[in-house]
Amino acid sequence: MRLVIAQCTVDYAGRLTAHLPLAERLLILKQDGSVLVHSDGGSYKPLNWMSPPCRMEESEPTPTQADAGIERIWTVRHTKTDDTLEVSIYRILHDSEHDLGVDPGLEKDGVEAHLQKLLAEHIEVLGPGYSLVRREYMTAIGPVDILARDAQNASVAVEIKRRGEIDGVEQLTRYLELMNRDPLLAPVRGVFAAQEIKPQARTLAEDRGIECLVVDYDALRGMDDPSTRLF
Amino acid sequence: MRLVIAQCTVDYAGRLTAHLPLAERLLILKQDGSVLVHSDGGSYKPLNWMSPPCRMEESEPTPTQADAGIERIWTVRHTKTDDTLEVSIYRILHDSEHDLGVDPGLEKDGVEAHLQKLLAEHIEVLGPGYSLVRREYMTAIGPVDILARDAQNASVAVEIKRRGEIDGVEQLTRYLELMNRDPLLAPVRGVFAAQEIKPQARTLAEDRGIECLVVDYDALRGMDDPSTRLF
DNA sequence: GCTTACATCTCGAAT
DNA sequence: ATTCGAGGTGTAAGC
Incomplete structure (x- = not known):
């Protein structure tokens, strides 16, 4: 790894095409040829970069570039695409x-x-009398996170997210639409479970008759079998 | 900016909780308190990090830690959440x-x-006789990228993505559903435009009667007013 | 200040 | 190799 601080x-x-005006920055050259251009702020994302596989070539500036104050040019080319990163070093x-x-x-x-594993193990948090059918219940368009049955033995499809947003509701809606065509399953209710549910997602879900359930990760973990706990 | 190479x-x-075993790494400490832990490979994402706003405290190891070979401890705490990053330096x-x-x-x-701007300026690529109504046409659930009218003066809603994926089709579907309830607009057809359309997205779109249009960014740019071109 | 949607997203797993 | 979903996503624009 080579670390360069340069104007x-x-x-x-x-x-896309992008340009960074003249300033002092950190240039990181990794072993695999990748290059990161970082400023002294922002978050972990570099201002600009080239991902591997790629190769860097160092070259002398043209007379015009030299007159402009450029000491050397780094040209980083991606090996597969024709993406190019050019660093002009002053x-x-x-x-x-x-x-x-x-x-x-x-x-x-x-x-x-x-x-998902924790909720499957403690399916009773959905309500009294619930039982697990299976995790990752396969449908034609993909696996439903959890399929369960309620106290009345009716099917319940559960979609689990860490953060419940609108696309999660859309996903569950597609599953429900499909599953409700299956006479062996129908009628299937939907439960949208997440550690946090965004207002828009909640509105859309409830509008479609999907129940929202905020789950507490730490509480679920605390319900673990005591034999697996440290104390 | 402080650069540290350390074991x-x-x-x-x-x-989540995550751990990095003992190894040599690059530690970047930025002006805003953020910390990045980079290895000599991978892409631009650090192995681990702390985003601003946060604060770093350097401390001496406990006797037990010192016996294990630890020279000092960096504790980085997020200011708003209770996220913590602990770096043990050997x-x-x-x-x-x-x-x-x-x-x-x-x-x-x-x-x-x-x-979006380019497509709006060259709305004729949708088909002969098309005319632009407006960009960012506002609806109750958000702005539709482009609203146009076809040769028969029927409404056409266009959703534009760089890469066309399933959530873009869902988004357009929601807009169409809403707009088709408006007697002044209905019936509204949908066009899903992108530089590249994923097969699953295309299938879903066509299943819902939404037309797919692959647009060529460079070609659109080439259709610019000749006066703005170099040659 | 909060929410929404884009991103040279990155990354990993499954197909 | 491609596709798909998740992310400690980050980030900028809109409200």
Whole structure:
């Protein structure tokens, strides 16, 4: 990894064209050829970048460019598409090389899959007398997160999101429409479950007769079998 | 901006929990308090990070941590949520500070807004005899990208995407449903326009009687008034 | 300030 | 390889 702090302009041409005016920025050149252009603010997204697979070529400026104060040109070309990133360097303020080795990678926990598993294990939070039919119930247009039956033995399709937004309601609506054509299942009610449900999504869901359920991840986790807990 | 190359482990706790095992990584500390943890590969997304607004505190390790080889601890806390990023530093290989100043920001061209403008200016690509009613035609649930009339003076609602996917078809469907209740507009046909239309989106659109139109950004740009062109 | 929709989205899993 | 859904999405525009 090479770290360069430089006064530069940047031009990108590919899926769109973009330009960065002259300023001091951090340029990161990774082992795989990728380049990141960062400013001293914003979030984790670089101002501009080139994703691998790509290759960087360093070249001397033309006389015209040199007259404009450009010291050198970096041309980064994507290997498969013809995306190009051109960095015109006016002044280098820092330049260092570091050998980091391969990273062992990130270990995650707590995303939608876990929420689905927890809700399936504690299907009673949907209401008294509910029973689980199965998780990832397959339909022609994709798997429904959870299929259950209520106390009256009627089918209930549950769509689970971390954040409940409008597209989740649309998804559940498509499933319900399809499942309600199946005489073995119909009538199927819908439950839209999420840790947080946006007002627009709630309105759309209730307008379509879909029940909204806000689930508490920590509370569900607390209902785990005591034998699996630490204390 | 502070750049640190260090042997470290990282733990994040917030909307999910995540852990990075011991390895050498680049740590970027920006002026606004945000922290980025990068490996020497992958794309522009850091392995782990903390977005602003947040604050970093450097502290000494506990005796137990010191025995494990930890030199110091960085605790980064989000100001609004209780998200926490903890970096345990075992060895610092590089540490430098740089004053970059505020970045003037990125100038873009070629995104959806531009595509919409171009299509509105060349509404004839929809078919002979088409005329533009207006861009961003407002409805109760949001603006339709383009409202036009065909050769028979019937209303046509156009939804434009750079990449046409299923949620774009859903969006247009909601607009059409609403607009077709308006006797001044009905009947309204739908056109789903994009530089690229995914097969699933095309299937869904055509199933709902929505016409799919693949638009060529460069060709539209080439149809510009000759006076604005270079040659 | 909050909500909505776009993004050079990125990333991973399933097909 | 392609497609599809999720994201600690980020980000800018609209209200």
